[in-house]
Amino acid sequence: MTENQKKQIDACRENGLTISAIANVTGLSVSAVKSYCSRRNNSDKPFEASCKYCGAAVTQPKSRREKHFCNQSCYFRWRYLQGDLKRTxxxxxxxxxxxxxxxxxxxxxxxxxxxxxxxxxxxxxxx
Ligand SMILES: [Zn+2]
Ligand SMILES: [Zn+2]
Incomplete structure (x- = not known):
């Protein structure tokens, strides 16, 4: 993989392209793109998402599944809004x-x- 291809992958990722789309663009194999992306993910700063309920920044824990809420109470409030916990x-x-x-x-x-x-x-x- 050349430096140029790596830059291309980075640019594609910033534009939200999927792994297979990036593979098409760069002419690399899907597995090559995937392994490059996972290496990049590990070296990147912790990815931040926003809480689905209150919108606060949620720092994503490494090697754990994605967090969508800043804390448990936001999670339950959100579930409540979805109707999951409602006993109407x-x-x-x-x-x-x-x-x-x-x-x-x-x-x-x-x-x-x-x-x-x-x-x-x-x-x-x-x-
Ligand atoms: Zn929250
Ligand atoms: Zn009846």
Missing amino acids: VYEKECAYCGKPFTVESNMNQRYCSRACYHKARKGDHGG
């Missing part, structure tokens, strides 16, 4: 008997009970 009770109306009922997080539930569900499936519209 939804008020719905039974699609069969019309009776109001509540469901916890299951937005697909359309009937107040299994009985209504089965009756609706059978096409029996009650009496």
Whole structure:
């Protein structure tokens, strides 16, 4: 690999190209680009990302999986925003008997009970 090719790889990486795209551009093999990039990553300063919740800088630990949050509480708040940790009770109306009922997080539930569900499936519209 020539100095020129290394510079090309660096420029491509700055532009966000993928390994295989860089391989195409430089005419090098994917594995050559990959090994060059991983060597570069190890010598680089710690990569900083921003917290998905509060936007604060998160220093990425070396040889660990990527961190997206500056701390645990940001992580949980973010999860909460995504609805993962929400225990909201939804008020719905039974699609069969019309009776109001509540469901916890299951937005697909359309009937107040299994009985209504089965009756609706059978096409029996009650009496
Ligand atoms: Zn944060
Ligand atoms: Zn019902």
